[in-house]
């Protein structure tokens with residue numbers, strides 16, 4: 001113990017014992033990479049010497065994207081110009097690319113449409129869901145731990161439709177839902193802790209009370225099986241710039257359960273969702289099916305970059321991705337336990353596989369400074385207020401060597417940046 005409170009203790013060097021164990025861990029990581037059936041996919045991404053563990057915020061660049069976008073710009077836009085809406089398939093891209101995402105989230109073709117941001121799709125899903133709910137409904141439930149944008153949009157949607165909003169922890173939703181609940185909006189994986197919520201169980205409980213289930217898949221799509229159709233989810237949204245690697249600001253998607261599609265009344269009924277968009281009818285008639293989820297002219301460059309990014313998934317099973325994700329996060333947690341000075345970090349990500357997404361979040365004092373130190377040494381994760389270090393594992397390109405290196409460098413940074421000491425207690429006078 002330090003003799004003078006408030007004075008940081010000198011950094012401790014790792015013991016020779018830890019160094020020997022580290023050599024063993026490196027060898028183990030190499031073996032795991034050699035045996036990894038997904039290892040070859042890493043070459044399909046542009047990566048460098050940096051250990052990139054921030055794919056849960058912005059996925060890495062798939063190598064196929066720049067060439068595809070160069071062709072879209074030079075040929076489809078530069079030469080074909082307006083003809084590309086039909087000849088290059090621009091007009092139908094939102095549904096076509098929706099069908100490419102569909103198998104990754106357990107949806108049949110015709111249930112996913114791509115376009116707009118996640119926030120805009122949350123608005124469509126929540127208002128569209130409220131419009132389909134029973135007449136006596138007076139409230140919606142919102143995941144109390146949600147990424148903030150969902151909460152902001154849900155509160156605005158509720159105000160517009162005259163319903164109340166009740167924040168509820170995901171684990172309590174099944175007990176809190178009542179016959180007055182129109183729907184619940186829940187994050188599948190918590191952005192801060194990486195905890196995986198029980199989509200089948202919560203969806204079932206909502207349905208038993210007559211409410212709809214609306215899921216935000218931003219932190220699960222592309223990292224683990226979702227099973228939207230199998231679990232009868234009503235509506236879902238998600239972004240494509242994290243584990244789907246679509247690029248900064250790539251368009252989000254909306255899923256509508258097949259049996260609800262022709263009851264879905266969009267709160268943003270733009271001309272692209274009209275049954276006859278070129279009829280120029282002043283009266284609105286919604287298109288059949290998932291096309292109803294569209295709004296206005298799609299962002300073609302981003303949409304086609306996403307389409308090229310999704311080619312990486314050809315022949316990849318989401319179950320294999322999940323197996324690797326759990327192995328990576330297990331291995332990282334083991335390495336952190338070995339390298340981090342005792343008591344300096346605490347995982348807020350569940351150890352139970354059934355409750356874990358594809359990131360590890362470590363609570364740590366001076367987390368912002370610790371993440372700066374990691375980034376300076378070439379390990380990129382991120383920091384979320386007030387004290388969480390996040391490390392995202394993208395099984396398509398993250399290796400076990402990455403996981404070991406990140407934990408080892410974390411140990412070094414923690415030893416160099418001693419814990420904040422509590423203020424000395426005053427004498428009360």
Ligand SMILES: Cc1ncc(COP(=O)(O)O)c(C=O)c1O
Nearest residue numbers: 117118119147149191216218239
């Ligand atoms: C769960 C969740 N929902 C929504 C968003 C963002 O929404 P948008 O794509 O509109 O920025 C994020 C991340 O930015 C998120 O983590």
Ligand SMILES: Nc1c(O)cccc1C(=O)C[C@H](N)C(=O)O
Nearest residue numbers: 056057058147191192218249384
């Ligand atoms: N969407 C982002 C952006 O436009 C800039 C920076 C970060 C993001 C993110 O995706 C943040 C992310 N959803 C999170 O979990 O914190």
